[in-house]
Amino acid sequence: MEIQCSTATFDRGLPMLTILFGTESGNAEMAAEDMAEVINLTGKQTRVMSMEDYDPQDLVREEHVIIMTSTYGEGDLPLTSAPFYSKIEELKLDLSGLKFSAFGLGDSTYEHFNGAIHTFVKLLKNLGAEQVGETGTHDASRLHTVSDIASCWASRLFMVA
Protein backbone atom coordinates (compact mmCIF):
# COMPACT_ATOMS: atom_id res chain seq x y z
CA MET A 1 0.00 0.00 0.00
CA GLU A 2 1.38 3.35 -0.97
CA ILE A 3 1.43 5.82 1.86
CA GLN A 4 1.88 9.39 0.88
CA CYS A 5 1.70 12.35 3.16
CA SER A 6 3.35 15.68 3.88
CA THR A 7 3.63 16.40 0.20
CA ALA A 8 2.63 19.76 -1.18
CA THR A 9 1.96 18.57 -4.72
CA PHE A 10 -0.97 16.49 -5.80
CA ASP A 11 -1.14 14.26 -8.83
CA ARG A 12 -3.61 11.67 -10.08
CA GLY A 13 -6.37 14.25 -9.66
CA LEU A 14 -7.85 12.56 -6.62
CA PRO A 15 -9.82 14.40 -3.98
CA MET A 16 -7.39 16.14 -1.71
CA LEU A 17 -7.44 17.03 1.90
CA THR A 18 -5.27 19.34 3.98
CA ILE A 19 -4.62 18.65 7.65
CA LEU A 20 -3.66 21.82 9.50
CA PHE A 21 -2.23 21.48 12.97
CA GLY A 22 -1.42 23.93 15.74
CA THR A 23 0.64 22.50 18.56
CA GLU A 24 2.36 23.33 21.83
CA SER A 25 4.24 20.13 22.51
CA GLY A 26 4.33 18.44 19.11
CA ASN A 27 1.55 15.98 20.00
CA ALA A 28 -0.89 17.52 17.51
CA GLU A 29 1.73 17.25 14.76
CA MET A 30 2.29 13.59 15.51
CA ALA A 31 -1.45 12.92 15.57
CA ALA A 32 -1.86 14.81 12.28
CA GLU A 33 0.73 12.59 10.63
CA ASP A 34 -1.00 9.48 11.95
CA MET A 35 -4.32 10.71 10.68
CA ALA A 36 -2.85 11.34 7.25
CA GLU A 37 -1.63 7.75 7.08
CA VAL A 38 -5.10 6.44 7.90
CA ILE A 39 -6.85 8.70 5.40
CA ASN A 40 -4.36 7.83 2.66
CA LEU A 41 -5.60 4.26 2.90
CA THR A 42 -8.92 5.44 1.46
CA GLY A 43 -7.17 6.67 -1.68
CA LYS A 44 -7.53 10.32 -0.75
CA GLN A 45 -4.40 12.36 -0.98
CA THR A 46 -3.51 14.36 2.07
CA ARG A 47 -0.98 16.91 3.06
CA VAL A 48 -0.03 17.85 6.61
CA MET A 49 0.90 21.44 7.37
CA SER A 50 1.58 23.56 10.40
CA MET A 51 -0.84 26.47 10.76
CA GLU A 52 2.30 28.60 11.02
CA ASP A 53 3.31 27.72 7.46
CA TYR A 54 -0.13 27.97 5.88
CA ASP A 55 -1.60 31.04 4.20
CA PRO A 56 -5.20 31.38 5.49
CA GLN A 57 -6.30 32.86 2.14
CA ASP A 58 -5.73 29.42 0.61
CA LEU A 59 -8.69 28.15 2.63
CA VAL A 60 -11.11 29.48 0.01
CA ARG A 61 -9.55 27.15 -2.56
CA GLU A 62 -9.63 24.06 -0.36
CA GLU A 63 -12.29 21.42 -0.68
CA HIS A 64 -11.92 19.82 2.75
CA VAL A 65 -9.56 20.65 5.62
CA ILE A 66 -9.06 19.02 8.99
CA ILE A 67 -8.25 21.47 11.77
CA MET A 68 -6.29 20.09 14.69
CA THR A 69 -5.20 22.07 17.69
CA SER A 70 -4.19 21.64 21.28
CA THR A 71 -5.29 24.05 24.00
CA TYR A 72 -3.16 26.27 26.16
CA GLY A 73 -3.84 27.56 29.68
CA GLU A 74 -7.45 28.52 30.31
CA GLY A 75 -8.91 27.16 27.09
CA ASP A 76 -6.74 29.46 24.98
CA LEU A 77 -5.22 28.91 21.56
CA PRO A 78 -1.57 27.82 21.56
CA LEU A 79 0.98 30.24 20.09
CA THR A 80 1.21 28.20 16.90
CA SER A 81 -2.58 28.37 16.28
CA ALA A 82 -3.37 31.89 17.46
CA PRO A 83 -1.90 33.91 14.54
CA PHE A 84 -3.67 31.66 12.01
CA TYR A 85 -6.96 32.10 13.86
CA SER A 86 -6.59 35.88 14.09
CA LYS A 87 -5.75 36.15 10.40
CA ILE A 88 -8.90 34.25 9.37
CA GLU A 89 -10.98 36.40 11.69
CA GLU A 90 -9.42 39.58 10.37
CA LEU A 91 -9.81 38.66 6.69
CA LYS A 92 -13.49 37.69 7.19
CA LEU A 93 -13.05 35.08 4.45
CA ASP A 94 -16.11 33.69 2.71
CA LEU A 95 -15.74 30.01 3.51
CA SER A 96 -19.14 28.91 2.24
CA GLY A 97 -17.54 26.44 -0.17
CA LEU A 98 -15.35 24.84 2.44
CA LYS A 99 -15.90 21.59 4.28
CA PHE A 100 -13.98 21.08 7.46
CA SER A 101 -13.56 18.57 10.24
CA ALA A 102 -12.14 19.31 13.66
CA PHE A 103 -10.08 17.45 16.21
CA GLY A 104 -8.81 18.84 19.51
CA LEU A 105 -6.12 17.76 21.92
CA GLY A 106 -6.59 18.55 25.60
CA ASP A 107 -5.98 17.47 29.15
CA SER A 108 -8.94 17.18 31.53
CA THR A 109 -6.58 17.92 34.43
CA TYR A 110 -7.36 21.50 33.48
CA GLU A 111 -10.85 22.95 33.65
CA HIS A 112 -11.11 24.53 30.19
CA PHE A 113 -9.69 21.57 28.38
CA ASN A 114 -10.08 21.39 24.61
CA GLY A 115 -11.35 24.97 24.52
CA ALA A 116 -9.24 25.90 21.50
CA ILE A 117 -10.80 23.50 18.99
CA HIS A 118 -14.32 24.69 19.89
CA THR A 119 -13.16 28.26 19.29
CA PHE A 120 -12.01 27.25 15.80
CA VAL A 121 -15.23 25.40 15.00
CA LYS A 122 -17.31 28.42 15.94
CA LEU A 123 -15.27 30.77 13.77
CA LEU A 124 -15.27 28.53 10.69
CA LYS A 125 -19.02 27.93 10.95
CA ASN A 126 -19.63 31.66 11.33
CA LEU A 127 -17.75 32.22 8.10
CA GLY A 128 -20.00 29.76 6.28
CA ALA A 129 -17.90 26.60 6.30
CA GLU A 130 -19.71 23.30 6.73
CA GLN A 131 -18.53 20.90 9.43
CA VAL A 132 -18.24 17.25 8.45
CA GLY A 133 -18.51 14.77 11.32
CA GLU A 134 -18.42 15.52 15.01
CA THR A 135 -15.58 17.38 16.65
CA GLY A 136 -13.10 14.75 17.81
CA THR A 137 -11.32 15.23 21.10
CA HIS A 138 -8.50 13.59 22.94
CA ASP A 139 -7.89 13.77 26.68
CA ALA A 140 -4.22 13.32 27.57
CA SER A 141 -5.16 12.25 31.09
CA ARG A 142 -6.94 9.16 29.81
CA LEU A 143 -5.41 5.88 28.84
CA HIS A 144 -5.74 5.89 25.06
CA THR A 145 -2.92 7.52 23.15
CA VAL A 146 -3.64 10.52 20.98
CA SER A 147 -2.47 8.50 17.97
CA ASP A 148 -5.08 5.82 18.60
CA ILE A 149 -7.92 8.27 19.20
CA ALA A 150 -7.02 10.44 16.20
CA SER A 151 -6.64 7.46 13.86
CA CYS A 152 -9.90 5.98 15.09
CA TRP A 153 -11.77 9.25 14.62
CA ALA A 154 -10.36 9.65 11.12
CA SER A 155 -11.22 6.13 10.07
CA ARG A 156 -14.81 6.60 11.23
CA LEU A 157 -14.97 9.89 9.39
CA PHE A 158 -13.71 8.41 6.15
CA MET A 159 -15.08 4.89 6.60
CA VAL A 160 -11.85 3.00 6.38
CA ALA A 161 -12.61 -0.64 6.92
Added chain:
Amino acid sequence: MNGKFLTVAIVGSGPAGCYTAQFLRKELPNAEITIFEKLPVPYGLIRYGIAPDHQGTKNITAQFDRMFIRDGVNFAGNVNIGVSITEQELLDTFDVVVAATGLYKDRLLKIPGDTQKQVIGAGKFLRTLNTYPEWDLEHAQQNISAPHQPLGEHIAIVGNGNVAMDVIRLITKNDSELESSDINDNALKTYSTHQVKQIDVIGRSSISSAKFDISMLREISKLSNVQFLVQGVDADEKCPAYDLFEENTKSRVHSSLTPILVNFIFNASPLSISRVNEKLNLSIQHNQTENIKDIQCDTIITAIGFERENSSEIATYSDVYPVGWANRGPIGTVAENRRDAKAVVMSICSDLSTGKFSTEKPGFYKIKNKLGSDIVDFEQWKKIERYELLSATAYRCRKKIMSISKMLDVARNQPNLNLFKHSA
Protein backbone atom coordinates in the same frame (compact mmCIF):
# COMPACT_ATOMS: atom_id res chain seq x y z
CA MET B 1 32.73 6.56 8.74
CA ASN B 2 31.95 7.37 5.13
CA GLY B 3 32.16 11.15 5.02
CA LYS B 4 28.73 11.37 3.43
CA PHE B 5 26.30 11.94 6.23
CA LEU B 6 26.40 14.27 9.16
CA THR B 7 27.08 12.73 12.57
CA VAL B 8 25.36 14.47 15.47
CA ALA B 9 25.72 13.93 19.22
CA ILE B 10 23.11 15.40 21.53
CA VAL B 11 24.04 15.40 25.21
CA GLY B 12 20.94 15.01 27.37
CA SER B 13 17.69 13.21 26.64
CA GLY B 14 15.28 15.66 28.26
CA PRO B 15 12.72 17.57 26.19
CA ALA B 16 15.27 19.98 24.67
CA GLY B 17 17.51 17.14 23.47
CA CYS B 18 14.63 15.04 22.14
CA TYR B 19 12.95 17.94 20.32
CA THR B 20 16.31 18.81 18.76
CA ALA B 21 16.67 15.25 17.49
CA GLN B 22 13.09 15.31 16.19
CA PHE B 23 13.55 18.54 14.20
CA LEU B 24 16.99 17.45 12.99
CA ARG B 25 15.55 14.19 11.69
CA LYS B 26 12.95 16.13 9.68
CA GLU B 27 15.51 18.52 8.22
CA LEU B 28 18.31 16.01 7.66
CA PRO B 29 16.79 12.57 7.00
CA ASN B 30 20.22 11.01 6.42
CA ALA B 31 22.06 12.37 9.44
CA GLU B 32 23.21 9.95 12.13
CA ILE B 33 21.74 11.26 15.39
CA THR B 34 22.71 9.94 18.82
CA ILE B 35 21.33 11.12 22.13
CA PHE B 36 23.62 10.55 25.11
CA GLU B 37 22.18 10.30 28.60
CA LYS B 38 24.02 10.06 31.92
CA LEU B 39 21.33 7.81 33.44
CA PRO B 40 20.32 4.41 32.00
CA VAL B 41 16.83 5.88 31.41
CA PRO B 42 15.76 8.65 29.03
CA TYR B 43 13.66 11.81 29.14
CA GLY B 44 15.26 13.88 31.91
CA LEU B 45 12.86 16.60 33.02
CA ILE B 46 9.85 14.78 31.59
CA ARG B 47 10.53 11.80 33.83
CA TYR B 48 12.00 13.59 36.85
CA GLY B 49 10.82 17.21 36.74
CA ILE B 50 7.21 17.23 35.52
CA ALA B 51 5.04 16.35 38.50
CA PRO B 52 4.14 12.65 38.89
CA ASP B 53 0.40 13.46 38.84
CA HIS B 54 0.67 15.22 35.46
CA GLN B 55 0.86 12.06 33.38
CA GLY B 56 -0.92 13.80 30.51
CA THR B 57 1.97 16.23 30.19
CA LYS B 58 4.48 13.42 30.46
CA ASN B 59 2.76 11.71 27.53
CA ILE B 60 4.87 13.71 25.06
CA THR B 61 7.31 10.83 25.42
CA ALA B 62 5.11 8.95 22.90
CA GLN B 63 6.54 11.26 20.23
CA PHE B 64 10.08 10.50 21.29
CA ASP B 65 9.53 6.75 21.62
CA ARG B 66 8.49 6.83 18.00
CA MET B 67 11.58 8.78 17.04
CA PHE B 68 13.88 6.20 18.64
CA ILE B 69 11.94 3.18 17.39
CA ARG B 70 10.91 4.27 13.90
CA ASP B 71 13.08 7.17 12.87
CA GLY B 72 16.48 5.70 13.64
CA VAL B 73 17.66 8.08 16.35
CA ASN B 74 20.16 6.30 18.64
CA PHE B 75 19.74 6.31 22.40
CA ALA B 76 22.98 5.87 24.36
CA GLY B 77 22.07 5.72 28.04
CA ASN B 78 24.42 5.29 30.98
CA VAL B 79 27.06 7.42 29.23
CA ASN B 80 28.28 10.30 31.35
CA ILE B 81 30.08 12.85 29.19
CA GLY B 82 33.17 13.97 31.06
CA VAL B 83 33.43 10.62 32.83
CA SER B 84 32.68 7.72 30.44
CA ILE B 85 34.16 9.72 27.55
CA THR B 86 35.74 13.15 27.62
CA GLU B 87 34.19 16.26 26.13
CA GLN B 88 37.13 16.45 23.68
CA GLU B 89 36.58 12.86 22.57
CA LEU B 90 32.96 13.68 21.84
CA LEU B 91 33.95 16.73 19.79
CA ASP B 92 36.51 14.65 17.87
CA THR B 93 33.96 11.92 17.13
CA PHE B 94 30.91 13.87 15.93
CA ASP B 95 30.54 16.61 13.31
CA VAL B 96 28.03 18.42 15.49
CA VAL B 97 27.65 18.37 19.27
CA VAL B 98 24.48 19.74 20.89
CA ALA B 99 24.33 20.32 24.66
CA ALA B 100 20.84 19.76 26.05
CA THR B 101 22.06 19.33 29.57
CA GLY B 102 19.38 21.43 31.27
CA LEU B 103 19.69 23.03 34.66
CA TYR B 104 18.57 21.26 37.75
CA LYS B 105 20.32 22.76 40.75
CA ASP B 106 17.83 24.70 42.85
CA ARG B 107 18.78 28.36 43.16
CA LEU B 108 19.58 29.17 46.77
CA LEU B 109 17.82 31.95 48.66
CA LYS B 110 21.10 33.71 49.50
CA ILE B 111 19.73 35.19 52.70
CA PRO B 112 21.30 34.67 56.15
CA GLY B 113 20.58 31.22 57.49
CA ASP B 114 19.87 29.36 54.21
CA THR B 115 22.08 26.47 55.18
CA GLN B 116 19.75 24.55 57.43
CA LYS B 117 18.79 21.10 56.49
CA GLN B 118 15.12 21.98 56.80
CA VAL B 119 15.46 24.12 53.67
CA ILE B 120 14.63 21.98 50.63
CA GLY B 121 14.86 23.00 46.98
CA ALA B 122 11.57 22.48 45.12
CA GLY B 123 13.41 20.82 42.22
CA LYS B 124 14.95 18.31 44.57
CA PHE B 125 11.60 17.75 46.30
CA LEU B 126 9.91 17.01 42.97
CA ARG B 127 12.76 14.74 41.88
CA THR B 128 12.37 12.75 45.10
CA LEU B 129 8.63 12.30 44.50
CA ASN B 130 9.57 11.34 40.93
CA THR B 131 11.98 8.64 42.20
CA TYR B 132 15.13 10.27 40.88
CA PRO B 133 18.24 8.23 41.81
CA GLU B 134 19.69 11.27 43.60
CA TRP B 135 21.21 9.26 46.40
CA ASP B 136 23.01 6.99 43.96
CA LEU B 137 24.47 9.91 42.07
CA GLU B 138 25.48 11.83 45.19
CA HIS B 139 26.92 8.75 46.79
CA ALA B 140 29.08 8.31 43.71
CA GLN B 141 30.38 11.82 44.26
CA GLN B 142 31.04 11.21 47.98
CA ASN B 143 28.48 13.86 48.80
CA ILE B 144 25.74 12.07 50.63
CA SER B 145 22.95 14.36 51.75
CA ALA B 146 20.84 14.04 54.85
CA PRO B 147 18.02 11.52 54.53
CA HIS B 148 14.56 12.94 53.97
CA GLN B 149 12.53 13.74 57.05
CA PRO B 150 8.93 14.70 57.82
CA LEU B 151 8.00 18.12 56.54
CA GLY B 152 6.09 18.94 59.74
CA GLU B 153 2.74 20.69 60.08
CA HIS B 154 3.63 24.11 58.79
CA ILE B 155 5.57 24.74 55.58
CA ALA B 156 6.74 27.97 53.99
CA ILE B 157 7.30 27.96 50.25
CA VAL B 158 9.39 30.81 48.86
CA GLY B 159 8.41 31.53 45.27
CA ASN B 160 5.00 31.23 43.59
CA GLY B 161 5.69 30.08 40.05
CA ASN B 162 4.41 26.86 38.51
CA VAL B 163 7.04 24.75 40.29
CA ALA B 164 5.69 26.04 43.61
CA MET B 165 2.18 25.11 42.40
CA ASP B 166 3.39 21.55 41.73
CA VAL B 167 4.78 21.34 45.27
CA ILE B 168 1.56 22.66 46.86
CA ARG B 169 -0.61 20.33 44.80
CA LEU B 170 1.41 17.21 45.57
CA ILE B 171 1.41 17.98 49.30
CA THR B 172 -2.30 18.77 49.52
CA LYS B 173 -3.78 16.07 47.29
CA ASN B 174 -5.53 13.30 49.17
CA ASP B 175 -5.09 9.62 48.31
CA SER B 176 -7.81 9.45 45.71
CA GLU B 177 -6.56 12.61 44.02
CA LEU B 178 -3.15 10.96 43.62
CA GLU B 179 -4.62 7.91 41.88
CA SER B 180 -3.06 6.95 38.54
CA SER B 181 0.06 8.97 39.25
CA ASP B 182 3.48 7.36 39.65
CA ILE B 183 4.35 9.31 42.77
CA ASN B 184 6.91 7.69 45.05
CA ASP B 185 4.87 6.47 48.01
CA ASN B 186 7.91 5.92 50.21
CA ALA B 187 8.93 9.52 49.72
CA LEU B 188 5.40 10.69 50.59
CA LYS B 189 5.63 8.65 53.77
CA THR B 190 9.05 9.91 54.84
CA TYR B 191 8.00 13.48 54.11
CA SER B 192 4.74 12.74 56.01
CA THR B 193 2.85 15.03 53.66
CA HIS B 194 -0.48 14.00 55.25
CA GLN B 195 0.52 15.84 58.45
CA VAL B 196 0.81 19.22 56.76
CA LYS B 197 -1.80 21.70 58.03
CA GLN B 198 -0.67 25.03 56.66
CA ILE B 199 1.42 26.18 53.70
CA ASP B 200 2.51 29.81 53.44
CA VAL B 201 3.43 30.77 49.89
CA ILE B 202 5.65 33.84 49.75
CA GLY B 203 6.07 35.74 46.48
CA ARG B 204 7.86 38.97 45.66
CA SER B 205 5.43 40.04 42.97
CA SER B 206 1.96 41.48 43.30
CA ILE B 207 -1.00 39.19 42.70
CA SER B 208 -1.60 40.52 39.19
CA SER B 209 1.99 39.89 38.07
CA ALA B 210 2.47 36.57 39.88
CA LYS B 211 4.24 33.91 37.82
CA PHE B 212 1.89 30.97 38.24
CA ASP B 213 -0.46 30.01 35.41
CA ILE B 214 -4.10 30.50 36.37
CA SER B 215 -4.83 26.97 35.17
CA MET B 216 -2.30 25.64 37.73
CA LEU B 217 -3.82 27.72 40.53
CA ARG B 218 -7.32 26.59 39.53
CA GLU B 219 -6.23 22.96 39.71
CA ILE B 220 -5.22 23.48 43.36
CA SER B 221 -8.40 25.39 44.16
CA LYS B 222 -10.45 22.35 43.09
CA LEU B 223 -8.75 19.98 45.53
CA SER B 224 -10.98 18.71 48.32
CA ASN B 225 -8.60 19.57 51.18
CA VAL B 226 -7.52 23.06 50.22
CA GLN B 227 -8.66 26.35 51.69
CA PHE B 228 -7.03 29.47 50.24
CA LEU B 229 -6.08 32.56 52.22
CA VAL B 230 -4.59 35.69 50.65
CA GLN B 231 -2.42 38.43 52.12
CA GLY B 232 -0.64 41.41 50.61
CA VAL B 233 -3.36 42.22 48.09
CA ASP B 234 -5.07 45.56 47.54
CA ALA B 235 -8.82 45.40 47.10
CA ASP B 236 -8.59 47.28 43.79
CA GLU B 237 -6.12 44.78 42.36
CA LYS B 238 -8.72 42.80 40.44
CA CYS B 239 -7.28 40.12 38.17
CA PRO B 240 -8.13 36.52 37.23
CA ALA B 241 -6.09 35.19 40.17
CA TYR B 242 -7.95 37.52 42.55
CA ASP B 243 -11.31 36.25 41.27
CA LEU B 244 -10.17 32.69 41.71
CA PHE B 245 -9.09 33.30 45.31
CA GLU B 246 -12.36 35.01 46.04
CA GLU B 247 -14.32 32.14 44.53
CA ASN B 248 -12.37 29.62 46.62
CA THR B 249 -12.62 31.46 49.92
CA LYS B 250 -16.33 32.28 49.55
CA SER B 251 -17.96 29.27 48.07
CA ARG B 252 -15.93 26.24 48.93
CA VAL B 253 -17.63 23.26 50.48
CA HIS B 254 -14.84 21.16 51.92
CA SER B 255 -14.74 17.53 52.82
CA SER B 256 -15.30 16.71 56.46
CA LEU B 257 -11.59 16.99 57.19
CA THR B 258 -10.05 20.18 58.47
CA PRO B 259 -8.82 21.78 55.27
CA ILE B 260 -5.15 22.54 54.67
CA LEU B 261 -4.69 26.30 54.68
CA VAL B 262 -2.76 27.54 51.69
CA ASN B 263 -1.89 31.11 52.50
CA PHE B 264 -0.62 33.19 49.58
CA ILE B 265 1.43 36.19 50.69
CA PHE B 266 2.13 38.60 47.83
CA ASN B 267 4.50 41.58 47.71
CA ALA B 268 6.83 40.03 50.25
CA SER B 269 10.54 39.22 50.27
CA PRO B 270 12.38 36.81 52.55
CA LEU B 271 14.96 38.44 54.85
CA SER B 272 16.50 35.74 57.00
CA ILE B 273 16.10 32.27 58.43
CA SER B 274 16.89 31.39 62.00
CA ARG B 275 16.21 28.49 64.30
CA VAL B 276 13.88 28.88 67.26
CA ASN B 277 13.82 25.71 69.35
CA GLU B 278 12.64 22.99 66.99
CA LYS B 279 11.08 25.46 64.53
CA LEU B 280 12.46 27.60 61.76
CA ASN B 281 11.76 31.29 61.78
CA LEU B 282 11.46 32.89 58.36
CA SER B 283 11.41 36.69 58.44
CA ILE B 284 9.71 38.33 55.50
CA GLN B 285 9.23 41.96 54.61
CA HIS B 286 6.39 43.66 52.76
CA ASN B 287 7.86 45.31 49.68
CA GLN B 288 6.02 48.61 50.04
CA THR B 289 5.22 49.08 53.74
CA GLU B 290 8.52 47.41 54.78
CA ASN B 291 6.64 45.78 57.64
CA ILE B 292 8.40 42.67 58.87
CA LYS B 293 6.56 39.49 59.70
CA ASP B 294 7.93 36.28 61.20
CA ILE B 295 6.70 32.90 60.05
CA GLN B 296 7.42 30.00 62.35
CA CYS B 297 7.45 26.82 60.35
CA ASP B 298 8.88 23.33 60.26
CA THR B 299 10.23 23.27 56.73
CA ILE B 300 11.08 25.85 54.09
CA ILE B 301 10.84 24.88 50.43
CA THR B 302 12.49 27.21 47.94
CA ALA B 303 10.96 27.43 44.47
CA ILE B 304 12.91 30.35 43.04
CA GLY B 305 14.36 28.81 39.91
CA PHE B 306 17.36 26.79 38.87
CA GLU B 307 21.01 27.57 38.22
CA ARG B 308 24.13 26.18 36.64
CA GLU B 309 26.44 24.04 38.70
CA ASN B 310 30.08 24.98 38.90
CA SER B 311 31.47 21.82 37.40
CA SER B 312 32.77 21.87 33.84
CA GLU B 313 30.03 21.41 31.34
CA ILE B 314 29.82 20.54 27.70
CA ALA B 315 27.45 23.48 27.16
CA THR B 316 30.26 25.95 27.74
CA TYR B 317 32.50 24.63 24.92
CA SER B 318 32.70 27.06 22.03
CA ASP B 319 31.98 24.61 19.19
CA VAL B 320 28.95 23.17 20.94
CA TYR B 321 25.34 24.18 20.25
CA PRO B 322 23.50 24.66 23.53
CA VAL B 323 19.72 24.19 23.47
CA GLY B 324 16.82 24.59 25.90
CA TRP B 325 17.66 25.61 29.45
CA ALA B 326 21.38 25.04 28.80
CA ASN B 327 20.99 27.76 26.16
CA ARG B 328 18.38 30.15 27.47
CA GLY B 329 18.70 29.74 31.21
CA PRO B 330 15.99 28.26 33.39
CA ILE B 331 13.06 30.00 31.76
CA GLY B 332 10.13 28.91 29.72
CA THR B 333 7.89 25.93 29.42
CA VAL B 334 8.46 22.72 27.50
CA ALA B 335 6.66 24.28 24.52
CA GLU B 336 8.89 27.34 24.52
CA ASN B 337 11.97 25.16 24.64
CA ARG B 338 10.57 23.15 21.74
CA ARG B 339 10.69 26.38 19.74
CA ASP B 340 14.28 26.90 20.89
CA ALA B 341 15.14 23.40 19.66
CA LYS B 342 13.66 24.29 16.26
CA ALA B 343 15.72 27.49 16.13
CA VAL B 344 18.93 25.66 17.08
CA VAL B 345 18.28 23.05 14.37
CA MET B 346 17.79 25.83 11.82
CA SER B 347 21.12 27.37 12.79
CA ILE B 348 22.85 23.98 12.54
CA CYS B 349 21.38 23.55 9.04
CA SER B 350 22.47 27.01 7.98
CA ASP B 351 25.99 26.44 9.36
CA LEU B 352 26.10 23.16 7.44
CA SER B 353 25.11 24.86 4.19
CA THR B 354 27.71 27.61 4.62
CA GLY B 355 30.41 25.01 5.23
CA LYS B 356 31.10 25.91 8.85
CA PHE B 357 31.72 22.22 9.42
CA SER B 358 32.01 19.20 7.15
CA THR B 359 30.67 15.69 7.36
CA GLU B 360 33.84 13.79 8.14
CA LYS B 361 33.84 12.57 11.73
CA PRO B 362 33.21 8.89 12.44
CA GLY B 363 30.13 9.08 14.68
CA PHE B 364 28.48 6.69 17.09
CA TYR B 365 30.16 3.42 16.07
CA LYS B 366 33.44 4.65 17.55
CA ILE B 367 31.88 5.30 20.96
CA LYS B 368 30.03 1.99 20.71
CA ASN B 369 33.29 0.16 20.08
CA LYS B 370 34.85 1.80 23.09
CA LEU B 371 32.07 1.50 25.66
CA GLY B 372 30.42 -1.68 24.38
CA SER B 373 27.80 -3.15 26.67
CA ASP B 374 28.13 -0.30 29.18
CA ILE B 375 25.76 1.59 26.92
CA VAL B 376 22.05 1.14 27.59
CA ASP B 377 20.21 1.27 24.27
CA PHE B 378 16.56 2.10 23.61
CA GLU B 379 15.39 -1.49 23.63
CA GLN B 380 17.01 -1.96 27.03
CA TRP B 381 15.24 1.17 28.29
CA LYS B 382 11.96 -0.32 27.13
CA LYS B 383 12.70 -3.39 29.24
CA ILE B 384 13.22 -1.13 32.25
CA GLU B 385 9.97 0.64 31.44
CA ARG B 386 8.02 -2.58 31.09
CA TYR B 387 9.42 -3.76 34.41
CA GLU B 388 8.29 -0.50 36.01
CA LEU B 389 4.80 -0.74 34.53
CA LEU B 390 4.40 -4.35 35.66
CA SER B 391 5.63 -3.48 39.18
CA ALA B 392 2.99 -0.78 39.66
CA THR B 393 1.15 -1.07 42.94
CA ALA B 394 -2.60 -0.44 43.34
CA TYR B 395 -3.71 3.04 42.25
CA ARG B 396 -0.35 3.83 40.63
CA CYS B 397 0.44 3.75 36.91
CA ARG B 398 4.01 2.56 37.44
CA LYS B 399 6.65 2.00 40.06
CA LYS B 400 9.91 3.56 39.00
CA ILE B 401 13.17 1.86 39.79
CA MET B 402 15.20 4.01 42.17
CA SER B 403 18.62 2.44 42.01
CA ILE B 404 20.88 2.72 39.00
CA SER B 405 22.36 -0.75 39.53
CA LYS B 406 18.83 -2.22 39.51
CA MET B 407 18.07 -0.37 36.25
CA LEU B 408 21.23 -1.82 34.70
CA ASP B 409 20.37 -5.29 35.95
CA VAL B 410 16.89 -5.16 34.37
CA ALA B 411 18.31 -3.68 31.16
CA ARG B 412 20.87 -6.45 30.78
CA ASN B 413 19.16 -9.50 32.18
CA GLN B 414 15.46 -9.30 31.28
CA PRO B 415 14.38 -10.95 28.03
CA ASN B 416 14.28 -8.84 24.88
CA LEU B 417 11.07 -7.24 23.63
CA ASN B 418 11.92 -7.34 19.91
CA LEU B 419 10.74 -3.80 19.44
CA PHE B 420 12.65 -3.33 16.25
CA LYS B 421 11.60 -6.51 14.49
CA HIS B 422 9.27 -4.71 12.09
CA SER B 423 11.58 -1.87 11.21
CA ALA B 424 13.45 -1.79 7.95
